[in-house]
Amino acid sequence: MVETVRVKTMMPPGHVRTPAYLRGKYGVIERKLGEFANPERAAYGLKKEMQPLVRVRFSMQEIWGDAAENPDDTLDAEIYVHWLEKGVDEIGGVTDAP
């Protein structure tokens, strides 16, 4: 099943591995990668917190809008699930968060 997700729009300081250009964008989960230490804590020597990591696929249309070079080309990025929220697919159905 296609899982649609949206990257949260928050802008916290610190060692964040979610690129700003993807915040607020909708994508689909390409594959699940297992659990990894959350770098936002690990970078500061804080107690290890494991977070599921997934690869999310975005269309260039979704990321760049009309400025996209080719709307159907894609971009995949690894995003920790605490950065993802429930997405709404094109026909308006709500999908579950990972």
Added chain:
Amino acid sequence: MPHDHHDDDFHHSGMSPSGHPYREDDDHPLTYWQTMEIAMRELLIEKGILTPAEIATQIDEMDSREPANGAAVVARAWVDPAFKERLLADASEASREMGYDIGPLRLIALENTADTHNVIVCTLCSCYPRNLLGLPPDWYKSRSYRSRVVKEPRKVLAEFGLTLPDGTTVRIHDSTADMRYIVLPARPNGTEGWSAENLANLVTRDSMIGVGIPKSPA
């Protein structure tokens, strides 16, 4: 004699005999991070955690990694369908199977097909499959490549000499977290019956990053 250039030659000013400027001596004070690196290294040695020889060995090991390692993996995947399947399922394990010690690296292989072309980038820093391919080229770490290839990949690829047909889907992979990537390029036409060893000579570093394709058979 109207001129005497001895002084210039002696002071290494101006151009070298081959017409290049001499590199300046690095007489400036250490930067913050250079001091930090030296302090960390000296502490590790002082506390008996590492020896200078172990550090030198590790640097040697990193320097010995080169694109030829990745090329051997790609060529094997071209001639051995079962290996290719294992590579696409778990590229770390498949690289270890070929004898490449890639440490804890989590590697994903991305297959180029007749209608899909993959390209890797790290927009946040310079993540690169170093443990398999060695150090990244300077341009891979440049702000220009990192910011442009996610927005206008076709234009960037054209600058590398690779113009893709409109019907090909470009897939960019941003190494944002714990994975590293290697592109499995398509096997060149006209190489039927070639050995993995000969095929490996056609696999370029750029073709494993996705900004190029393998060389054509001569």
